[in-house]
Amino acid sequence: MKHSYLMALGFVVILASCKKTLDINNDPNSFTDVPVNTILPAAEVNLAYALGGDASRISGNIVQYYGGHRNQPLDYGQYNITPATTDNFWTNMYSVVLTNLKSVAEKSRVEGDSIYVGVSQILTAYTFGTLTDTYGDIPFTEALQTTTDVTPAYDKQENIYPAIIGLIEKGIANIKSGTGTGPADDDVIYAGDITNWEKFANSLKLRYLNHLSKRQPTAASDFLAQNPVLITDNSENAGVVFGEDAANANPIYQFDILSGRKDNAVCNTLVDKMIALTDPRVPVYFYPVKNDNNGFAGQYRGNDPGGDDDDSGESLFSREGDAYASSTSPVMLMTAAEVQFIIAEIQFRNSNAAAAQTAYETAIANDFDALGLSADYAAYIANAGVAFNNTLDRIMEQKWITMFQAPFESWVDWRRTGVPTLIIPVVNRTGGVVPRKLPYPQLELNLNAQSIEAGPGLPDSFNELKKHVWWDE
Numbered sequence: 001m002k003h004s005y006l007m008a009l010g011f012v013v014i015l016a017s018c019k020k021t022l023d024i025n026n027d028p029n030s031f032t033d034v035p036v037n038t039i040l041p042a043a044e045v046n047l048a049y050a051l052g053g054d055a056s057r058i059s060g061n062i063v064q065y066y067g068g069h070r071n072q073p074l075d076y077g078q079y080n081i082t083p084a085t086t087d088n089f090w091t092n093m094y095s096v097v098l099t100n101l102k103s104v105a106e107k108s109r110v111e112g113d114s115i116y117v118g119v120s121q122i123l124t125a126y127t128f129g130t131l132t133d134t135y136g137d138i139p140f141t142e143a144l145q146t147t148t149d150v151t152p153a154y155d156k157q158e159n160i161y162p163a164i165i166g167l168i169e170k171g172i173a174n175i176k177s178g179t180g181t182g183p184a185d186d187d188v189i190y191a192g193d194i195t196n197w198e199k200f201a202n203s204l205k206l207r208y209l210n211h212l213s214k215r216q217p218t219a220a221s222d223f224l225a226q227n228p229v230l231i232t233d234n235s236e237n238a239g240v241v242f243g244e245d246a247a248n249a250n251p252i253y254q255f256d257i258l259s260g261r262k263d264n265a266v267c268n269t270l271v272d273k274m275i276a277l278t279d280p281r282v283p284v285y286f287y288p289v290k291n292d293n294n295g296f297a298g299q300y301r302g303n304d305p306g307g308d309d310d311d312s313g314e315s316l317f318s319r320e321g322d323a324y325a326s327s328t329s330p331v332m333l334m335t336a337a338e339v340q341f342i343i344a345e346i347q348f349r350n351s352n353a354a355a356a357q358t359a360y361e362t363a364i365a366n367d368f369d370a371l372g373l374s375a376d377y378a379a380y381i382a383n384a385g386v387a388f389n390n391t392l393d394r395i396m397e398q399k400w401i402t403m404f405q406a407p408f409e410s411w412v413d414w415r416r417t418g419v420p421t422l423i424i425p426v427v428n429r430t431g432g433v434v435p436r437k438l439p440y441p442q443l444e445l446n447l448n449a450q451s452i453e454a455g456p457g458l459p460d461s462f463n464e465l466k467k468h469v470w471w472d473e
Helices: 037-064 069-077 083-111 114-135 157-175 194-211 219-224 251-258 268-276 336-349 353-370 374-382 392-405 407-417 442-454 461-466
Strands: 008-009 012-013 238-241 329-335
Touching: 037 069, 037 083, 037 114, 037 238, 037 329, 037 407, 069 083, 069 114, 069 407, 083 114, 083 442, 083 461, 114 157, 114 194, 114 407, 157 194, 157 219, 194 219, 194 238, 194 329, 194 407, 219 336, 268 392, 353 374, 353 392, 392 407
Parallel strands: none
Antiparallel strands: 008 012, 238 329
8 A cells, every 4th residue: 555645626636746747727527638647546536535424434333333413414314314414425436536536547548558557447346346236226337428418327237246246357457458658656556566566456356246135145155266367465465545635635624624524423332342342443443522511521432323412512432533634544345354354254154164263353453554553453352252153143243343444335235244233323314224325416316307217216315225235235
């Protein structure tokens, strides 16, 4: 993972390493005179910003990492999630990230640079994969065809998934082709390291095949049996590191700290579980309660899911800590720890307890190493509540704790496995049903209702949140 300082400004990004800039006075959808080495980092940073921003805040409240106590975060925790809630995420992913990646691919084909094309294809697969995991059926085949076509048809998720896998495979072939110079420092994820891009792409393919555990139970296992090169070391993790000043800051830090909102907190479902396991990651994941108005200063406390006790005074609940919410914290796309947890799940389903245990323990060791806690690993893995016991619940509970870095992916895991057991908020808008997808955005309903009606169907208020995406059925 490359370390770089970045600058975000609205939906257009000025970057990278303070060397290149994107002229915000020009049409951001017109890249006639903008070089590929400026468009690629814009796409990468905006993808990370969307994942670490709206995607993490909404899904993080659903899987009870966060416990918003007022305003938008409280709405998320109470499942008061409406089409307007998802406008920014959808717009950023389609109109910015995917549009930029399409331009990278088109310009690179003209320039004869297959390596750039491959990087674009891998990131495009990641972006579409995140969108379909969030919404289910989405525009895919007709998406991005022209800047004037605002009514693309919706593809079914069962058709999107094979296409995404195919896109990853094409991306791998292109980055390994040796055709073109490929990216260098403009690639803020891997600085143009083709070996790491191949490992990331294969790991992403394994992730998506594992998402199909209900539909195609052997798909991930069959691919793993081919011994693909995967992310195995933290030095190979895929992520984007943000910067120290306000314009460059991590999206969680911008939302929770720089904004002065103070309306998000962490959730006691996660905090209490980690404290019960004497998890040494607690002081890295969380800040203790800041002020002593209620006698809780210095303690690690989470809010009840959907709880509305106002904590604008920061004297009731902990906040997310330095690991993933400081100004310079990374947004992780995929890590060695996640890959090993996927392997542990696959091997468990294969009834290979020894291989599952090895992968499970390696996953936790990888996360501890990434957080500077390697010295605490041996004691933690020996804890009776942590030690491998050859159950899916144990594997997925520890993965849920570790995936605090990527709530959008943890939400996928919960929908597939039901782990962990989530606490239904006392106040909620779904009749006590944990959301399994997000509603299509209001902008899409305004501009493309006919395509939605002809495809997945127009949303039925909060009942939309109860629907299952294809791989979850």
